[in-house]
Amino acid sequence: MQDLTLVMAQLDPLVGDIPGNADRAIETVREAHLEHGADVVVLPELFLTGYPPEDLLLRASMETRLRDARARMAAKVVKDVMVVVGYPGRREGQLYNMAGVLYNGEWIAEYAKQALPNYLVFDEQRYFSPGTQPLVVEHKGARLGILICEDVWKEEPVRQARDAGADILVTLNASPYHQNKPSERLRLLEERARDVALPIVYVNQIGGQDELVFDGGSCCVDAHGKLAVQAPHWDIWLRPVQFIQEQGKWVPREGEVDLDVSPEEDLYSALVTGLRDYVNKSGFQGVVLGLSGGIDSALSLAIAVDALGPQRVHAVMMPYHYTADISREDAAEQAKLLGVNYEVLPIAPMVESFMETLAASFAGTERDTTEENLQSRCRGVLLMALSNKKGLMVLTTGNKSEMAVGYATLYGDMVGGYNAIKDVYKTWVYRLASWRNTESLVIPQRVIDRPPSAELAPDQQDSDSLPDYDTLDAILVRYIEGDMSAEAIIAAGFSAEDVYRVVKLVDRCEYKRRQAPVGVRVTQRGFGRDRRYPIVNGWQPGD
Amino acid sequence: MQDLTLVMAQLDPLVGDIPGNADRAIETVREAHLEHGADVVVLPELFLTGYPPEDLLLRASMETRLRDARARMAAKVVKDVMVVVGYPGRREGQLYNMAGVLYNGEWIAEYAKQALPNYLVFDEQRYFSPGTQPLVVEHKGARLGILICEDVWKEEPVRQARDAGADILVTLNASPYHQNKPSERLRLLEERARDVALPIVYVNQIGGQDELVFDGGSCCVDAHGKLAVQAPHWDIWLRPVQFIQEQGKWVPREGEVDLDVSPEEDLYSALVTGLRDYVNKSGFQGVVLGLSGGIDSALSLAIAVDALGPQRVHAVMMPYHYTADISREDAAEQAKLLGVNYEVLPIAPMVESFMETLAASFAGTERDTTEENLQSRCRGVLLMALSNKKGLMVLTTGNKSEMAVGYATLYGDMVGGYNAIKDVYKTWVYRLASWRNTESLVIPQRVIDRPPSAELAPDQQDSDSLPDYDTLDAILVRYIEGDMSAEAIIAAGFSAEDVYRVVKLVDRCEYKRRQAPVGVRVTQRGFGRDRRYPIVNGWQPGD
Missing domain, CATH: 3.60.110.10 (Carbon-nitrogen hydrolase)
Structure with a gap:
């Protein structure tokens, strides 16, 4: 035969x-x-x-x-x-x-x-x-x-x-x-x-x-x-x-x-593979990332350690006045859990130095997001200095929901060579974090449980300026992956106010995404070669 | 009839x-x-x-x-x-x-x-x-x-x-x-x-x-x-x-x-049109840019004023220890010539604040480009703060020769929403500056005549680390526009050392260009949708 x-x-x-x-x-x-x-x-x-x-x-x-x-x-x-x-x-x-x-x-x-x-x-x-x-x-x-x-x-x-x-x-x-x-x-x-x-x-x-x-x-x-x-x-x-x-x-x-395998294991493996190959094929010694005590950087750190091993991962906590004590504690705790290099570099001296230099130019103006962005950018400069000096690639840690609505600071938390969770919606960030913890504890539970905050202003929470993430992600999936119009999304049961706000933010933030680091694409419509939108864009929401 | x-x-x-x-x-x-x-x-x-x-x-x-x-x-x-x-x-x-x-x-x-x-x-x-x-x-x-x-x-x-x-x-x-x-x-x-x-x-x-x-x-x-x-x-x-x-x-x-019209007038009109439409169609009130006393920012300022009028243009000189007196003088002189808003914000306090914070992390290391990038990034943070507070778009001022070989700092001089001279080779920057001055004096002659320098280290000149711009641009045009191999460029009469150095720099710097602001395309192969190269890239020079 x-x-x-x-x-x-x-x-x-x-x-x-x-x-x-x-x-x-x-x-x-x-x-x-x-x-x-x-x-x-x-x-x-x-x-x-x-x-x-x-x-x-x-x-x-x-x-x-x-x-x-x-x-x-x-x-x-x-x-x-x-x-x-x-x-x-x-x-x-x-x-x-x-x-x-x-x-x-x-x-x-x-x-x-x-x-x-x-x-x-x-x-x-x-x-x-x-x-x-x-x-x-x-x-x-x-x-x-x-x-x-x-x-x-x-x-x-x-x-x-x-x-x-x-x-x-x-x-x-x-x-x-x-x-x-x-x-x-x-x-x-x-x-x-x-x-x-x-x-x-x-x-x-x-x-x-x-x-x-x-x-x-x-x-x-x-x-x-x-x-x-x-x-x-x-x-x-x-x-x-x-x-x-x-x-x-x-x-x-x-x-x-x-x-x-489970959907979580499959997705997590994609993120680990994407990061590992980007770093290794580019010849970087390892990665450095800012660890804020929040869920995005916590998940990114776990992925980095799974991709590269703890010796090749350097985490930095960069607290400011608005950084909660539990953020500091949880960041230190996670770094210890995973055995990565860890340091704490407070940003207050730099932020204040910038504010003094800008005092005359800013005279008579109100406090606004400028001051928040400044904190984020001082962190970015520190990470890049460590990257340059130590030959480590900065790992960016913003998720897809944030990248979609521009809830990120250009040249601030967006600095970096690669973003493992760029195409992962916030709700999936939580799912992955919980799933990864069932394998072994890598993220302190409190990081998963506390309400998300950028900690760029007193008592700030993401939900102050965005719909809750379940709603946000549901709208985003329809708008980005589904190319649905605002009206069709509203007809599917979402509030007109939420939908118009989200859709306008997505359209307006194309300029930010265009300068974002690459990151692993895991949806049918990643922000990259996948979705080619004009920056100058007169399209208005509406059917 | x-x-x-x-x-x-x-x-x-x-x-x-x-x-x-x-x-x-x-x-x-x-x-x-x-x-x-x-x-x-x-x-x-x-x-x-x-x-x-x-x-x-x-x-x-x-x-x-x-x-x-x-x-x-x-x-x-x-x-x-x-x-x-x-x-x-x-x-x-x-x-x-x-x-x-x-x-x-x-x-x-x-x-x-x-x-x-x-x-x-x-x-x-x-x-x-x-x-x-x-x-x-x-x-x-x-x-x-x-x-x-x-x-x-x-x-x-x-x-x-x-x-x-x-x-x-x-x-x-x-x-x-x-x-x-x-x-x-x-x-x-x-x-x-x-x-x-x-x-x-x-x-x-x-x-x-x-x-x-x-x-x-x-x-x-x-x-x-x-x-x-x-x-x-x-x-x-x-x-x-x-x-x-x-x-x-x-x-x-x-x-x-x-x-x-002359080739210079034609190209200059393209740059003015590109910038004007980007700013106006995006609804920005105007632009802010760093004025260094060098030729790139000087030409960019002239273009911005021709595109938007002097009232909509804000120029900032951000000197450090390595900024020559003539740079300060020429920047001030040009701002006066063009009637734009102008301010001087020294960066030393911020640079030193970063270096103090990083002292322990950097202990035992040599001074390298990290410190140079730090200066550039402090300038970037200042420009972005002014941008955020005043609703002005940051105009980026790097030319194509620099973008090609990565002679630019990510999140430093590369910050901005748009770059009018992104696709203009350095030799053309000089041609355009001289041509524009024949219409009316807008750039102090000394800016055109002095040898180019990034002024990020003592007595630094661009020619310390790059071939002279005539040679560099001639190699770049062949490599980028002509898709010629390194060997073919060498055969056309360039030194192998120069060619291999330039070609390797171009290939390695794709990651930088990917995060660069958009800018007006004026060659047959701009860095943008025109030239789609992988970042992770194992291609080696050679026939």
């Missing part, structure tokens, strides 16, 4: 590092061959450049580098294994998003991606021309129909591959994560497999790249749409799929299936 | 303000009718939304608003005038970039743009489906072939309009400016007109929208490619083109042609 071992190589490329990614590919194939007896190894979409390569695709030497890398792979990859790997390729003047097939030292076939996403975070039509032809390659009697990512979200390329005689569909992906994406993806694969009555092997990358994070979850569904094998999410992994021929059809044997 | 008066309406829409833009259109048609006896009025591409509307196109109420606006136009626009105007329109489920034709209260025809640019700053395939059909409308016996912007850069849609029987090609545009674009555009129109032996009427918008600035220069070339009429650049304008019928062909009468 014929069989075929296909290994799904769920890897983490470094964008732009073409020689390094080729080395990773060569090493991966050897390992898949030695450990799993691979007949076929499938790597992710655009693996040789990493995804997304963005305007590196326009560089003059891109093609030379890829030619060299592919030549080296052809010379070094072990024999008798068929390798399918993604890279960009120019053919007859047009650039394509391709999958190449390497066998016994020869690149024997190429497929060009047909469906090029150009929405949300994707800009593929900026670079690529669409392919039009299917590709089926045969190995050990099995005919593999090659597809790339978006192709499998469309019916046409999938049916085309079936009609070209494929026994097994193999799709290379660089499919970024957002909440619930893993289950959406699986439902889609089940539907497509049933539609064409063929098994589908789906190979996705993992790791973080700027605002994107990839969750992996590479898998195989059988011709009835049943999940047969699945690699873990959030880790580099080689997972074999054993196909056997039964009555002329190639059927995947049931193998290991990574168990589902 | 038949004749036809076509009025080119070179307008400045407000992005997102659909009702307001419709009002502008109604008013414009009335004026064109009364003052010029218009038979046809042509307005720019996507005029009703403004260009580019970006993700506002995804909003649920976009279509309702456009329907209302077009209904109001149909009811209010004067009779007997044919109006051609751009707007997005959904037809059979697809969104198109359209030109609609309004006549005597009826929308009688629509054209859908065929060539959708998706490169550089353009993302039109993110939103629009391409049209496939030509549109020719007849008025007073003249058959007008309608095209939209990119269509006229391609041969196919132009020939299609001719084949459909057009006598005159009419193209609606939102064509952003870059240096030399006006002459490139004119050459293209000459070529296209000759190719199909038809006159072309080209209507472009003017004004600034975030990083884009539109120069206008609406014009008509005759069937031989000869410029017959041209509206001024950089101003709202209604300019008529008189067509007469001669031997069965429609020929434009020679009319007013706006004279060419």
Whole structure:
């Protein structure tokens, strides 16, 4: 009886590092061959450049580098294994998003991606021309129909591959994560497999790249749409799929299936992965962050420690007159719990020095948010000085609800290289904090229980100037993710006053978000490449 | 003898303000009718939304608003005038970039743009489906072939309009400016007109929208490619083109042609327009900027005064120990020359207060750029405090050469809402300063003549750490605008040491640029939507 071992190589490329990614590919194939007896190894979409390569695709030497890398792979990859790997390729003047097939030292076939996403975070039509032809390659009697990512979200390329005689569909992906994406993806694969009555092997990358994070979850569904094998999410992994021929059809044997995790664990893993890869791939020694005694910085600290270990994390409490005693106590307590470097730098001398210098200019004016922002900016300057001196990246700690309505100070609490919770709504910040504490206590319970406050004025609470976070987040999800109009949100049961206030704040604060650090995107509409709004904007709320 | 008066309406829409833009259109048609006896009025591409509307196109109420606006136009626009105007329109489920034709209260025809640019700053395939059909409308016996912007850069849609029987090609545009674009555009129109032996009427918008600035220069070339009429650049304008019928062909009468301006005047006008529109359309009372005694802030101040008038400009000199006496003198002198508000706020008390607070953390470390950045950040905090208190936008003053190599301090001299010279290389900063002084003295000559210095350390000069600006800019233009590899630049005659240093700096500083304020784009590759590079990037220089 014929069989075929296909290994799904769920890897983490470094964008732009073409020689390094080729080395990773060569090493991966050897390992898949030695450990799993691979007949076929499938790597992710655009693996040789990493995804997304963005305007590196326009560089003059891109093609030379890829030619060299592919030549080296052809010379070094072990024999008798068929390798399918993604890279960009120019053919007859047009650039394509391709999958190449390497066998016994020869690149024997190429497929060009047909469906090029150009929405949300994707800009593929900026670079690529669409392919039009299917590709089926045969190995050990099995005919593999090659597809790339978006192709499998469309019916046409999938049916085309079936009609070209494929026994097994193999799709290379660089499919970024957002909440619930893993289950959406699986439902889609089940539907497509049933539609064409063929098994589908789906190979996705993992790791973080700027605002994107990839969750992996590479898998195989059988011709009835049943999940047969699945690699873990959030880790580099080689997972074999054993196909056997039964009555002329190639059927995947049931193998290991990574168990589902809770929504909280899944999201938390995304944040840890995004931060870890940003810091490590950028070569930072570690991170420094301001610890305020509030929930956002507390969760960010826990994520940082889980991503980098406590030795690489430096926390600073920067109290002022409005900092509550319990904030100081809780910050110190958490730093101790997690074993991170910790120092206390009061900001009063600097704030007062600025106010004295500005006294003449401000004469006759009322106290307003200027003074609040000044506190926040003195903290920002301190963090940046520590960052510069110690080579640590500043971790920004504002959540999505704040970034949406501009409840953050430019050059103040918004300073930093990366924000692990940038795309996490405040209500989810609480959920994640509580969930993480069930694993082990990392956040003092009082931080979770007390009412949130920016502590920039006496007795200030977030609810003084914003709707409660349950309401705020519910409005924001509808406005940002749902593109609903203010009127439609009001019709869904929210107060007109709240909705108009929130919607206007979101529109007005585009200028702030444009200067915010990048952070890991975990919703369907992150603030970044995902949501492209004008700053100068005459749009008024209304139907 | 038949004749036809076509009025080119070179307008400045407000992005997102659909009702307001419709009002502008109604008013414009009335004026064109009364003052010029218009038979046809042509307005720019996507005029009703403004260009580019970006993700506002995804909003649920976009279509309702456009329907209302077009209904109001149909009811209010004067009779007997044919109006051609751009707007997005959904037809059979697809969104198109359209030109609609309004006549005597009826929308009688629509054209859908065929060539959708998706490169550089353009993302039109993110939103629009391409049209496939030509549109020719007849008025007073003249058959007008309608095209939209990119269509006229391609041969196919132009020939299609001719084949459909057009006598005159009419193209609606939102064509952003870059240096030399006006002459490139004119050459293209000459070529296209000759190719199909038809006159072309080209209507472009003017004004600034975030990083884009539109120069206008609406014009008509005759069937031989000869410029017959041209509206001024950089101003709202209604300019008529008189067509007469001669031997069965429609020929434009020679009319007013706006004279060419120098490259310096053209670029300077772009910067003034970009800044003026950003500030006014955002509703700021004015701007505040740090005046250092150096050339960048001096030029920025001159631009700000030309854009907004001296009453709306507030300049602050923020000296420290390393600020030369001549810097103080020249800053004061320029503020006096231009009649702007001016104050001096020394930063020593704040800098020293930070250093004392950080003394324990910094114990045993060497002095490095941390201390330099600290000075710059104290200035940033002061400017932001003035901005917050007085409702003035901070004008950022870093040039493109600095932004390219990261010779700027995040949250220091990079603070601000807008940067008028963000896309101007240092060598051009000098050219513009000298040119502006020939009009009237606005920058003390010594500011132009002295060697550039950031004045963040004793006796510091820019040339200590960078190649001279002629060399630096020559390398940058090749690397950024030309996408040349380091090796190709070296082969063009530059030192390998300089080239590798510059190229590495450019690649490494993407994280800084990502948090920079927007500023007016005036080259073919501005740092913004134009050049999309990964921050985490393993690309190494080399062929």
